Amino acid sequence: MKQTMRMMAAGVLAGTMFWASAMPAQAAETVTETAAEPDAVTGATEAATDSSAASVADAGKETKRSVTDTKNAQPKVTRTWEVQAEYLEGRFFDNRHIDDYNLHIYQKNREVGSVSVWYGMTLSRPVGYTTEDKIYRDSEAVGLGPSAMIRWERPLAGKLHGSIDGTGSLMFYNQAHPGDGRAYGFLWRIGPRLIYHATGADAVSLGYTFHHSSNGLKHHNPGYNGVGFTLGWTHAF
Structure with a gap:
C-alpha cells in the first residue's frame, strides 16, 4: 500500500514538474507571435501608404492630362x-x-x-x-x-x-x-x-x-x- 502511494505521489510530482516546464515555452511562443504582429501591421500600413501615394500620383497625372487636353481643346483664335x-x-x-x-x-x-x-x-x-x-x-x-x-x-x-x-x-x-x-x-x-x-x-x-x-x-x-x-x-x- 505504501509502495503504491509512493508511486502515485511520484507521478503527480512528475506531472507537476512537466506542466511547469511547459508553461514558459508556451508563453514564449505567445510573446513571439505577439511580437511578430507589429511587423505585419507595419507591412500592411506601408502597403496602404504606397497604394495611397500611387493613387495620388495617378490622380495628379490625370489632372495634368485633363488640363492639357482642355488647353488643346480650346478653339484657336485666328486673325x-x-x-x-x-x-x-x-x-x-x-x-x-x-x-x-x-x-x-x-x-x-x-x-x-x-x-x-x-x-x-x-x-x-x-x-x-x-x-x-x-x-x-x-x-x-x-x-x-x-x-x-x-x-x-x-x-x-x-x-x-x-x-x-x-x-x-x-x-x-x-x-x-x-x-x-x-x-x-x-x-x-x-x-x-x-x-x-x-x-x-x-x-x-x-x-x-x-x-x-x-x-x-x-x-x-x-x-x-x-x-x-x-x-x-x-x-x-
Whole structure:
C-alpha cells in the first residue's frame, strides 16, 4: 500500500514538474507571435501608404492630362487680313479727269452668317486734273485714312465664292484734292467680287468696283466718280 502511494505521489510530482516546464515555452511562443504582429501591421500600413501615394500620383497625372487636353481643346483664335490693290478710272464727268491707284489693308472684325465686318486703312494716289469753269487744275495728291468694309459672301462652286463689298474711307490728303477742293474727303466703293479659297488660310480675289470721291459738303464739292478692278489676297494667321 505504501509502495503504491509512493508511486502515485511520484507521478503527480512528475506531472507537476512537466506542466511547469511547459508553461514558459508556451508563453514564449505567445510573446513571439505577439511580437511578430507589429511587423505585419507595419507591412500592411506601408502597403496602404504606397497604394495611397500611387493613387495620388495617378490622380495628379490625370489632372495634368485633363488640363492639357482642355488647353488643346480650346478653339484657336485666328486673325484674318486682306490686302487689296486697285486701279479706278475716272468716269461720268467731262471736266474731271482723275484716276486712283489705291491700296487697302483690312482685318476681319466679326462675322455673322454670310456677312462680315472689316476695319483697316486706305492709301490713295489720285492722279489727273479738272477743267472746272474751263480752268485747268492739277489734282494729283497722296491720301491716307481709316476704312471700313462690309462683305456679303456666298459659295458658288467648290472653293469659289462670290461677294458684294461696300467700303467707306475717310481720306486726308497732302493738299487740296481735287484741285480747288479740300485736303480731306470720303472714298466710297461698292461692287461684286469673286473669291477663290485656295487653302484653309489663303484666298485670292478679283473685284469690279464703282467709286465716288467727295468732301461731303453741299457747296464747293468737286467730287468725281470712277470704275475699275481690284485684286485681293486674304490670309488667316
